[in-house]
Each structure stands twice: as structure tokens, then as C-alpha cells.
Amino acid sequence: MSSLKGKVVHVDERYLHVELKDGRIISTPMSWYPELQRATLTQLANYRFICRGTGIEWPELDYHLSIEAMFAENRQEKAA
Numbered sequence: 001m002s003s004l005k006g007k008v009v010h011v012d013e014r015y016l017h018v019e020l021k022d023g024r025i026i027s028t029p030m031s032w033y034p035e036l037q038r039a040t041l042t043q044l045a046n047y048r049f050i051c052r053g054t055g056i057e058w059p060e061l062d063y064h065l066s067i068e069a070m071f072a073e074n075r076q077e078k079a080a
Helices: 041-045
Strands: 006-011 015-020 025-029 048-050 055-058 063-066
Touching: 006 041, 006 055
Parallel strands: none
Antiparallel strands: 006 015, 015 025, 048 055, 055 063
16 A cells, blocks of 8 residues: 555544545544544644655644554544
8 A cells, every 4th residue: 555645634523534646535533543633723734744655744743643554444433
């Protein structure tokens, strides 16, 4: 999955969306990322791509996410 290079990150109240350079969009529940869920919109907007575009870093939050990890099937959502 080395072709998973990010282009843009967008967050809404329920999902983390990553547009890839090839045009695909990956969306995962924000509940998978408690650190991001607790962050402000300003903090979430302050991201950068790392590792040749295959990862995302939120420096102010000291949080890193591999785009490939967004495909992990072992995530457990919090019970609503």
C-alpha cells in the first residue's frame, strides 16, 4: 500500500477524511482517534504529511498517524 500518499486532511464532527494523491478519499470514525477527537479545530487544521506523504503529523498534539493504519480492521469503536 505504498501508493497511499495523502494530499488533504478534512475533519468533521464524525469522521477523519484523507484525500489521497490518486483521488481516493479515506474516511474513518473520529472515535478511533481519541486524541484527535479531544482537539480543537485549530489544532486539527495544523497538520502536515510526513514519511513521503504516507503519514500525518499533528505537531501541536504530538500525534502521528499512518495512512495505511487507517485501513486496520482491529479498531474498536466506543459504545454509543
